[in-house]
Amino acid sequence: xxxxxxxxxxxxxxxxxxxxxxxxxxxxxxxxxxxxxxxxxxxxxxxxxxxxxxxxxxxxxxxxxxxxxxxxxxxxxxxxxxxxxxxxxxxxxxxxxxxxxxxxxxxxxxxx
Amino acid sequence: xxxxxxxxxxxxxxxxxxxxxxxxxxxxxxxxxxxxxxxxxxxxxxxxxxxxxxxxxxxxxxxxxxxxxxxxxxxxxxxxxxxxxxxxxxxxxxxxxxxxxxxxxxxxxxxxxxxx
Numbered sequence: 001x002x003x004x005x006x007x008x009x010x011x012x013x014x015x016x017x018x019x020x021x022x023x024x025x026x027x028x029x030x031x032x033x034x035x036x037x038x039x040x041x042x043x044x045x046x047x048x049x050x051x052x053x054x055x056x057x058x059x060x061x062x063x064x065x066x067x068x069x070x071x072x073x074x075x076x077x078x079x080x081x082x083x084x085x086x087x088x089x090x091x092x093x094x095x096x097x098x099x100x101x102x103x104x105x106x107x108x109x110x111x112x
Numbered sequence: 113x114x115x116x117x118x119x120x121x122x123x124x125x126x127x128x129x130x131x132x133x134x135x136x137x138x139x140x141x142x143x144x145x146x147x148x149x150x151x152x153x154x155x156x157x158x159x160x161x162x163x164x165x166x167x168x169x170x171x172x173x174x175x176x177x178x179x180x181x182x183x184x185x186x187x188x189x190x191x192x193x194x195x196x197x198x199x200x201x202x203x204x205x206x207x208x209x210x211x212x213x214x215x216x217x218x219x220x221x222x223x224x225x226x227x228x
Contacts, residue, residue, distance in 0.1 A: 003154055033216045042116070042202050042219030043155075088155065090216075099145070099168050100217070102155035 006089055006103030014111050019076040021087060021106040029091035032072040033100070034063050037086045046087075047074070079110050114139065116205050116220035124226045130191040133223045137184050137205030143167075144186040145217065146178060149200040158201075161186050162208070190225075198227045 004023045013019055023032070031050055035043035047058050049065035049072060056063055062075045072089055089103040117136040125131050137144050145168075146158040157170035161180035178188040184205075190197055204217035 035219075040221070040224075042118075042204075042221050045216045045218070048216050099157050099160065099170075101157075102147075104154045 004089055004091055004101055004103040006106055008106060009104070010107040010109070012109045012111060013079055015079060015081060017079055019079055019083070019108060020073065021075075022071060022073045023089035023091070023103045024071040025091055025101075026070065027091070027093065027101075028069045029093065029101075030069070031092035032063070032065050033090040033092075034061075034072070034074050035088045035090065037088065037105075039085070043088055076108075079108075081110050081112055084108060084110050116141075116203055116218055118201075118203050118220035118223050120223060121221065122224045122226075124228060125193050126228055127193055127195060129193050130189060131193060131225060132187050132189045133201055133203075133225070135186045135188075135203030135205075135220060137186070137203075138218055141205035141207050141218070142184050143206045143208060144180055144184065145204045145206075146186070146188050147202040147204065148172070149202055149222070150198075155202070158188065193227045195227050198225060200224050 004025050006023045033048050034046045036046050037043040047056050047063040052069045053067050054065040060077045064073045086105045086107050088105050090100040092100055119134045143162045145160040148156045159166055159178050160168040164180045175191045180186045200222045202219050202222045204219045206217055
Protein backbone atom coordinates (compact mmCIF):
# COMPACT_ATOMS: atom_id res chain seq x y z
CA UNK A 1 0.00 0.00 0.00
CA UNK A 2 0.91 3.65 -0.29
CA UNK A 3 2.99 5.07 2.57
CA UNK A 4 4.98 8.13 3.42
CA UNK A 5 8.71 7.94 4.03
CA UNK A 6 9.28 8.71 7.69
CA UNK A 7 12.67 8.99 9.34
CA UNK A 8 14.33 7.98 11.43
CA UNK A 9 12.73 4.58 11.93
CA UNK A 10 13.77 4.55 15.57
CA UNK A 11 15.58 6.75 18.05
CA UNK A 12 17.15 6.19 21.43
CA UNK A 13 17.71 9.44 23.27
CA UNK A 14 18.55 10.65 26.74
CA UNK A 15 15.91 12.34 28.84
CA UNK A 16 16.09 16.09 28.31
CA UNK A 17 17.34 15.90 24.73
CA UNK A 18 15.50 17.38 21.78
CA UNK A 19 14.09 15.12 19.06
CA UNK A 20 13.50 15.73 15.37
CA UNK A 21 11.73 13.52 12.87
CA UNK A 22 10.33 14.08 9.40
CA UNK A 23 8.09 12.76 6.68
CA UNK A 24 8.61 13.09 2.98
CA UNK A 25 6.50 12.23 -0.01
CA UNK A 26 6.58 12.43 -3.76
CA UNK A 27 3.00 13.68 -3.66
CA UNK A 28 1.64 17.04 -2.60
CA UNK A 29 -0.58 17.04 0.46
CA UNK A 30 -2.99 19.70 1.64
CA UNK A 31 -3.00 18.60 5.27
CA UNK A 32 -0.43 16.98 7.53
CA UNK A 33 -1.23 15.35 10.85
CA UNK A 34 1.08 14.00 13.53
CA UNK A 35 -0.05 11.18 15.79
CA UNK A 36 1.50 9.36 18.74
CA UNK A 37 0.71 5.74 19.52
CA UNK A 38 1.33 4.14 22.89
CA UNK A 39 1.68 0.35 23.12
CA UNK A 40 -1.66 -1.40 22.85
CA UNK A 41 -3.55 1.78 22.03
CA UNK A 42 -4.72 3.63 18.96
CA UNK A 43 -2.90 6.71 17.63
CA UNK A 44 -3.69 10.01 19.31
CA UNK A 45 -3.65 13.24 17.33
CA UNK A 46 -0.88 15.63 18.40
CA UNK A 47 -0.80 18.40 15.81
CA UNK A 48 -2.64 19.25 12.59
CA UNK A 49 -1.18 21.46 9.84
CA UNK A 50 -3.24 22.98 7.04
CA UNK A 51 -1.04 25.46 5.13
CA UNK A 52 2.35 25.28 3.48
CA UNK A 53 4.96 26.86 5.75
CA UNK A 54 2.69 26.64 8.80
CA UNK A 55 4.47 26.15 12.11
CA UNK A 56 2.33 24.94 15.00
CA UNK A 57 3.19 24.12 18.60
CA UNK A 58 1.49 21.97 21.20
CA UNK A 59 3.43 22.24 24.44
CA UNK A 60 6.89 20.82 23.87
CA UNK A 61 5.93 19.67 20.38
CA UNK A 62 6.40 21.78 17.27
CA UNK A 63 5.49 20.71 13.76
CA UNK A 64 5.93 22.37 10.39
CA UNK A 65 4.22 21.96 7.03
CA UNK A 66 6.98 22.05 4.41
CA UNK A 67 6.97 24.80 1.79
CA UNK A 68 6.92 22.27 -1.03
CA UNK A 69 3.86 20.60 0.58
CA UNK A 70 5.71 17.31 0.22
CA UNK A 71 7.17 17.11 3.69
CA UNK A 72 6.58 17.81 7.35
CA UNK A 73 8.71 17.92 10.48
CA UNK A 74 8.04 17.23 14.14
CA UNK A 75 10.29 18.40 16.94
CA UNK A 76 10.03 17.47 20.60
CA UNK A 77 11.97 19.59 23.03
CA UNK A 78 13.34 18.46 26.39
CA UNK A 79 12.12 14.88 26.06
CA UNK A 80 10.68 13.05 29.06
CA UNK A 81 10.08 9.33 29.65
CA UNK A 82 6.37 9.54 28.71
CA UNK A 83 7.35 10.67 25.20
CA UNK A 84 8.12 7.02 24.48
CA UNK A 85 5.96 5.62 21.71
CA UNK A 86 5.57 5.52 17.97
CA UNK A 87 5.06 8.78 16.12
CA UNK A 88 3.19 8.75 12.82
CA UNK A 89 2.75 11.42 10.24
CA UNK A 90 -0.29 11.36 7.97
CA UNK A 91 -0.86 13.30 4.80
CA UNK A 92 -4.26 14.05 3.41
CA UNK A 93 -4.52 13.21 -0.25
CA UNK A 94 -6.23 15.87 -2.31
CA UNK A 95 -7.73 13.39 -4.70
CA UNK A 96 -10.98 11.66 -5.31
CA UNK A 97 -10.43 9.15 -2.56
CA UNK A 98 -10.11 11.74 0.23
CA UNK A 99 -8.18 9.57 2.64
CA UNK A 100 -5.06 9.80 4.74
CA UNK A 101 -1.75 8.17 3.90
CA UNK A 102 0.27 7.26 6.98
CA UNK A 103 3.99 7.28 7.48
CA UNK A 104 5.88 4.18 8.53
CA UNK A 105 6.38 5.55 12.04
CA UNK A 106 9.29 6.64 14.22
CA UNK A 107 9.76 4.58 17.36
CA UNK A 108 11.08 6.79 20.16
CA UNK A 109 12.72 5.44 23.28
CA UNK A 110 13.82 7.76 26.05
CA UNK A 111 16.57 6.71 28.43
CA UNK A 112 16.20 8.19 31.89
CA UNK B 113 -17.26 12.47 26.30
CA UNK B 114 -16.83 8.82 25.33
CA UNK B 115 -14.15 8.06 22.77
CA UNK B 116 -14.21 5.62 19.92
CA UNK B 117 -15.06 2.18 21.27
CA UNK B 118 -13.89 -0.97 19.57
CA UNK B 119 -14.89 -4.46 20.56
CA UNK B 120 -13.55 -6.94 21.22
CA UNK B 121 -10.06 -5.81 22.24
CA UNK B 122 -8.50 -9.20 21.53
CA UNK B 123 -9.52 -12.07 19.33
CA UNK B 124 -7.98 -15.38 18.35
CA UNK B 125 -9.35 -17.17 15.32
CA UNK B 126 -8.41 -20.17 13.22
CA UNK B 127 -7.53 -20.02 9.54
CA UNK B 128 -10.61 -20.26 7.38
CA UNK B 129 -12.94 -18.82 9.96
CA UNK B 130 -14.61 -15.46 9.69
CA UNK B 131 -14.62 -12.58 12.14
CA UNK B 132 -16.69 -9.48 12.82
CA UNK B 133 -15.26 -6.44 14.57
CA UNK B 134 -17.33 -3.58 15.94
CA UNK B 135 -16.73 0.15 16.22
CA UNK B 136 -18.84 2.78 17.96
CA UNK B 137 -17.75 6.29 16.96
CA UNK B 138 -17.74 9.34 19.16
CA UNK B 139 -21.23 10.70 19.67
CA UNK B 140 -22.02 13.06 16.80
CA UNK B 141 -19.35 11.61 14.51
CA UNK B 142 -20.86 10.20 11.37
CA UNK B 143 -17.82 9.06 9.43
CA UNK B 144 -16.03 5.84 10.34
CA UNK B 145 -12.82 4.58 8.77
CA UNK B 146 -11.03 1.29 9.28
CA UNK B 147 -7.29 0.66 9.18
CA UNK B 148 -5.14 -2.43 9.42
CA UNK B 149 -1.87 -2.04 11.30
CA UNK B 150 0.94 -4.54 11.02
CA UNK B 151 4.63 -4.17 11.92
CA UNK B 152 5.70 -4.66 8.33
CA UNK B 153 3.09 -2.59 6.48
CA UNK B 154 2.21 0.11 8.99
CA UNK B 155 -1.25 1.64 8.86
CA UNK B 156 -3.17 0.64 5.77
CA UNK B 157 -6.56 2.13 4.88
CA UNK B 158 -9.35 -0.41 4.52
CA UNK B 159 -12.53 1.58 3.95
CA UNK B 160 -14.59 4.54 5.06
CA UNK B 161 -18.31 4.77 5.75
CA UNK B 162 -20.62 7.73 6.00
CA UNK B 163 -24.39 7.70 6.19
CA UNK B 164 -24.44 3.92 5.92
CA UNK B 165 -22.62 4.05 2.57
CA UNK B 166 -19.08 3.03 1.76
CA UNK B 167 -17.38 6.16 0.44
CA UNK B 168 -13.80 4.97 -0.04
CA UNK B 169 -12.05 1.66 -0.22
CA UNK B 170 -8.40 0.71 0.06
CA UNK B 171 -6.55 -2.04 -1.76
CA UNK B 172 -7.70 -5.07 0.18
CA UNK B 173 -9.28 -8.27 -1.16
CA UNK B 174 -13.01 -8.79 -1.17
CA UNK B 175 -12.71 -10.93 1.96
CA UNK B 176 -12.66 -7.65 3.85
CA UNK B 177 -16.01 -5.96 4.05
CA UNK B 178 -17.83 -3.55 6.26
CA UNK B 179 -21.05 -1.80 6.93
CA UNK B 180 -22.43 1.11 8.89
CA UNK B 181 -25.70 1.34 10.73
CA UNK B 182 -28.11 4.22 11.08
CA UNK B 183 -26.63 5.11 14.49
CA UNK B 184 -23.18 5.42 12.80
CA UNK B 185 -21.83 2.29 14.47
CA UNK B 186 -19.78 0.24 12.06
CA UNK B 187 -18.71 -3.35 11.70
CA UNK B 188 -16.04 -4.91 9.57
CA UNK B 189 -15.97 -8.52 8.56
CA UNK B 190 -13.12 -10.68 7.36
CA UNK B 191 -14.06 -14.00 5.82
CA UNK B 192 -11.85 -17.03 5.21
CA UNK B 193 -9.16 -15.79 7.55
CA UNK B 194 -5.51 -16.17 6.59
CA UNK B 195 -2.46 -16.07 8.83
CA UNK B 196 -1.48 -12.77 7.25
CA UNK B 197 -4.67 -11.17 8.51
CA UNK B 198 -3.20 -11.10 12.00
CA UNK B 199 -3.01 -7.42 12.85
CA UNK B 200 -4.30 -4.58 14.95
CA UNK B 201 -7.50 -3.30 13.35
CA UNK B 202 -8.15 0.33 14.12
CA UNK B 203 -11.32 2.26 13.70
CA UNK B 204 -11.31 6.04 13.45
CA UNK B 205 -14.18 8.47 13.46
CA UNK B 206 -14.62 12.04 12.32
CA UNK B 207 -17.53 14.40 12.30
CA UNK B 208 -18.23 14.44 8.59
CA UNK B 209 -17.10 12.79 5.43
CA UNK B 210 -14.83 15.07 3.38
CA UNK B 211 -14.01 17.10 6.47
CA UNK B 212 -11.62 14.74 8.22
CA UNK B 213 -8.80 17.04 7.31
CA UNK B 214 -10.28 19.76 9.48
CA UNK B 215 -10.27 17.73 12.68
CA UNK B 216 -8.22 14.69 11.88
CA UNK B 217 -9.33 11.29 12.99
CA UNK B 218 -9.98 10.08 16.50
CA UNK B 219 -8.86 6.49 16.76
CA UNK B 220 -10.14 3.71 18.96
CA UNK B 221 -7.78 1.41 20.87
CA UNK B 222 -8.14 -1.26 18.23
CA UNK B 223 -8.92 -4.95 18.06
CA UNK B 224 -5.91 -7.24 18.11
CA UNK B 225 -6.72 -10.17 15.83
CA UNK B 226 -4.52 -13.24 15.88
CA UNK B 227 -5.10 -15.93 13.28
CA UNK B 228 -3.65 -19.33 14.11
